[in-house]
Amino acid sequence: MPVRAQTEDFDVGxxxxxxxxxxxxxxxVASFVGVVRDLNxxxxxxxxxxxxxxxxxxxxxxxxxxxARSRWDIIDVTVVHRVGELKPTDQxxxxxxxxxxxGAAFAACEFIxxxxxxxxxxxxxxxxxxxxxxxxxxxxDDDAAERWTPGKQDVA
Amino acid sequence: MNGRLKLVFFARxxxxxxxxxxxxxxxxxxxxxxxxxxxxxARGGAWGATLAQGKAIRVAVNQEMAQPTTPVKPGxxxxxxxxxxxx
Numbered sequence: 001m002p003v004r005a006q007t008e009d010f011d012v013g014x015x016x017x018x019x020x021x022x023x024x025x026x027x028x029v030a031s032f033v034g035v036v037r038d039l040n041x042x043x044x045x046x047x048x049x050x051x052x053x054x055x056x057x058x059x060x061x062x063x064x065x066x067x068a069r070s071r072w073d074i075i076d077v078t079v080v081h082r083v084g085e086l087k088p089t090d091q092x093x094x095x096x097x098x099x100x101x102x103g104a105a106f107a108a109c110e111f112i113x114x115x116x117x118x119x120x121x122x123x124x125x126x127x128x129x130x131x132x133x134x135x136x137x138x139x140x141d142d143d144a145a146e147r148w149t150p151g152k153q154d155v156a
Numbered sequence: 157m158n159g160r161l162k163l164v165f166f167a168r169x170x171x172x173x174x175x176x177x178x179x180x181x182x183x184x185x186x187x188x189x190x191x192x193x194x195x196x197x198a199r200g201g202a203w204g205a206t207l208a209q210g211k212a213i214r215v216a217v218n219q220e221m222a223q224p225t226t227p228v229k230p231g232x233x234x235x236x237x238x239x240x241x242x243x
Contacts, residue, residue: 034243050242051167053235056219081242093243113243119221121235122242123167134168137212137239 002077003061005052005122007084010094019078020098026075030105031096032113038088040135043128047087048135053121057081064115068097071111072104079112081122111148118145159230163196166237169213172206182230189215190224192234212239 002019012033020026038045065077078096086092095112099105124135163178170176186192193215197207207213215222216235228234 052242053164053166053216053219053237056216056235059219060221117243118240120242121166121216121237121240123238124241125167134238135241137241141243 028102028105030109034093
């Protein structure tokens with residue numbers, strides 16, 4: 001279960017290849033790549049800084065992956081999240097899920113992202129023409145995570 | 157046993173308080189996250205403005221998300237930070 005917070009960029013193809021290398025039980029690989037946008041809340045964003053809580057960040061993501069494993073039949077997962085300074089078009093986060101069949105891979109990949117957005121300690125600070133500003137948490141992200149709560153899957 | 161409490165601060169909380177970490181002796185009568193937060197807010201100034209009740213602050217104890225009723229004891233690491241915005 002490789003989980004990493006790093007300043008360096010990542011190679012999606014290499015990460016997928018590493019995750020499923022030599023494992024004939026893998027029938028499906030789903031991946032998600034998050035990218036830095038140039039516009040947020042109506043202001044242009046020149047660059048941003050990603051802060052995290054070393055130690056807790058990795059533990060929190062590992063707990064999310066463990067939760068995903070308890071819900072779906074998953075073979076392996078990779079999560080890479082970048083920290084430090086980023087600019088628009090940069091890759092920021094990668095989730096790769098390998099499983100026997102596509103249903104589990106798609107669902108677990110989305111679940112991990114939804115939970116990561118609301119539970120993993122990362123904070124974005126954007127540089128705009130008006131100066132630096134911390135990004136505010138979004139209610140829509142809470143809603144996205146909430147729909148995985150038992151009894152609320154009907155809105156998933 | 158380390159009788160001190162390690163406080164760490166992140167993101168907007170770190171900037172508003174002007175510090176990223178501090179060690180304190182566990183104050184008398186402080187045994188929970190809520191009591192510790194109230195104790196720090198009572199310092200006034202930026203502490204009051206940042207940690208006052210009603211401000212959207214998250215707290216972790218020993219790198220696990222905590223609730224107001226979560227116990228704090230000597231040797232713990234207690235983190236204060238805003239709601240998370242990664243991904």
